[in-house]
Every structure is written in C-alpha cells, then in structure tokens.
Amino acid sequence: MLEPNADHRAAPAITLACALEEWAGEDARRRDVAATISALAEGATELSRAIAEGPLAGDLARTLSSGEAGEGQKALDVISNDIVIGALKAAPVAAVASEENDAPVLLDADKPLLVAIDPLDGSSNIDTDISVGTIFAVFPRRDDIDAAEPAAFLQHGRDMLAAGYVIYGPHTAMMLTVGAGTWHFALDRQGAFRLVSADVKVKEGTPEFAINMSNYHHWDGPVRAYVDDCLSGRNGPRERDFNMRWVASMVADAHRIFQRGGIYLYPGDSRKGYGQGRLRLLYEAFPVAFLMEQAGGGASDCRGPILDLTATGLHQRVPFAFGSRDKVARVARYHLEPAGHGERSPLFARRGLFI
Ligand SMILES: O=P(O)(O)OC[C@H]1O[C@](O)(COP(=O)(O)O)[C@@H](O)[C@@H]1O
Ligand SMILES: [Mg+2]
Ligand SMILES: [Mg+2]
DSSP, X not given: OOOTTOOOOOOOOOBHHHHHHHHHTTOHHHHHHHHHHHHHHHHHHHHHHHHHHGGGGOOTTOEEEOOXXXXXXXXXXXXXXXXXXXXXXXXXXEEEEETTOSSOEESOTTSSEEEXXXXXXXXXXXXXXXXXXXXXXXXXXXXXXXXXXXXXXOOBGGGOOXXXXXXXXXXXXXXXXXXSSEXXXXXXXXXXXXXXXXXXXXXXXXXXXXXXXXXXXXXXXHHHHHHHHHHTGGGSTTOSOOEEOOOSOHHHHHHHHHHHOOEEEEXXXXXXXXXXXSOBIIIIIHHXXXXXXXXXXXXXXXXXXXXXXXXXXXXOBOOEEEESHHHHHHHHHHHHSTTTOOOSOGGGTSSOTTO
C-alpha cells in the first residue's frame, strides 16, 4: 500500500521527440512526418496552457458566429486555429485544411505534406470545464494539384501518413498513430509529452455506448434498433445491462473508449443539415478511424470502414461509429441486414422501445 508521503510518481518515460526520432531514423518522409507531429505538439502545449487558465484567459466561450448545424464559432475556436496554424508554419507542411477555414490555408506550396485539423473539438463545452481536444490528420501533398486547392485534400483514408488527437482534460494527453500501432502520451509539467503506452488496444465486450439520446426520434430504424437492444438490457437480445455516456466532445468519448472499450455513434438523422450526421470526415472521422484501427478497434460510416472512403469535400460530414470492433461490426449488420440480422428478439423487431 502507498504510504501517505511516498513518492508514487512513475519514473520519467520516453518523450514524444525520442519516440519519433527512433521511428523516423534516416527516412526522409518519416522525418517530415515527425517534424509535423512535433510542431503540432508544440501548438497543443501552448493551447493547453490557455485552456487551463479558463476564464482567467478572457471569455473563451464567447460566440463569434453561428454555424449551419448549431456549431457556432467560439473565441477559443479562433484562438486554437491561430495557434495550430502558427505552429505548423515551422513544419514541412504545404497547406492546412481546418474546420475553422472555408478553404485551405497555404503555408508553403513546395513543402511535402498536408494537414487536416479540427483545432478545437467539443467547443460547446468550453465554459463548463469539460475536456476538449485537437484532432489532426497528416497526408502527403499531391504533385498534380495545387496545395491551396480543396481538391488537394480529397484523398483516400488509407493515404493518411499519421493521425492523432490531443485531449485537454484533467491532464493533457495525445493519442498518435504513424501506422505502427496507437501510441499514448501524457504531457508533463515541464511541457514534454511522455509515453504512456506504445501498444494501445481497444477492448471488446464492454457494455457501454455513447450517443446523443435526445436525437432518438430523428434516427432511422437500424440506429433505433441498435440502441433499443442495448437499452433492453439483460432481458433483451444482448442479454446484459448497458451503461451510457455522452460527453459531447468526441475526443473525450474516444479517449474513454481507448481506455475501456465501448462504442460511439453519431449517425445521420432526419434533422435539417444532419442527413450525414455531424462529424467531418477529413479532420474528425479519418484521424479517429486511423487511431482506432491501429489499436484493433473499428470505425465505420455505420456500414463500411471509414478508412475505405475517399473524401469528396473539405468539410464533408459522415455518419460515424467507432470503438470496439465487435460493436462496430454489429452496427453495420443492423444497417446492412435490417430485417434479417437474426440477433434481435421478435419482441423488439418492429417497434422501438420509445415509439
Ligand atoms: O451537441 P451534439 O449534437 O451532441 O454533438 C456533439 C458532437 O459534436 C462535436 O462537438 C463536434 O465537434 P466541434 O466542437 O469541433 O464542432 C463532437 O466533438 C461531439 O461528439
Ligand atoms: Mg470537432
Ligand atoms: Mg472544432
């Protein structure tokens, strides 16, 4: 047992810089990716300080403009965007596609990489001291298209070279993949990201789901059926009681799923502007899907793998389900075989529990 005054802190672990150095070696492409991730880490460290100051840094939750699907732009969205793009100017990045900019921001057309980024995910939570994050994806620059053109970013999910997110919570952490598994780092007080695990695995079998239940009446049949079957608990077809969580910061829901399993869903629904859900493919779904797959989890558009999609628009939305691989596969079965997936009892076959 720990003595009250015992030093129970873990020994300092390998830094992000060392991990990237070791991974990159002398490979020129890898060194560019590593430099880009380091620049993003520097931006995220600066941002974590501003977020930690909360109201002392000014009214960060001030709404500056309202978006088409209820995503108003907050002061901290703009600050975050300025910080991450500022940090990327020192990296080998030609252009950045950000949630906060209609068009790509050109940095240096000759540089070899592109970054797609959600500078601040979960911005509706800024004033409530709940975790928010930064989500990013690194792509190769194409030789055939000007990096400032949106088309330069319309790439296949499996073209991604690296992806990750930083979560600003009680502690700041980064989940990162360069295609060699999913790595977990935590930010120490001196400003260095230190390795927690280089082999993150998403558990299966955790009876927990995350979805905004207030949209129940807007969902289509397969999504209702999936959630109904969870809610029907040990007497329903899943034969166990389920727990539910919804942080309304995808990074926070993702981080929980990386620690203990479960599933996150933001499906399309019948509300205006939500036909393809809420999440953006390039800088929300693609990076989280890459992290999930590298950790043995799954990520789909409720039907097939997200990473098998090719982006068709810079700010394109996509229905999104991710988490434990067994659960993501089950969601797909409910969509692809709605009448005959054979796993739901007749009691639940025609009506939702709430309808
Ligand atoms: O408020 P809703 O509809 O439940 O949506 C919450 C979802 O929207 C998001 O906040 C979208 O991110 P942004 O804050 O970057 O717009 C997700 O992080 C979250 O899961
Ligand atoms: Mg977001
Ligand atoms: Mg955002």
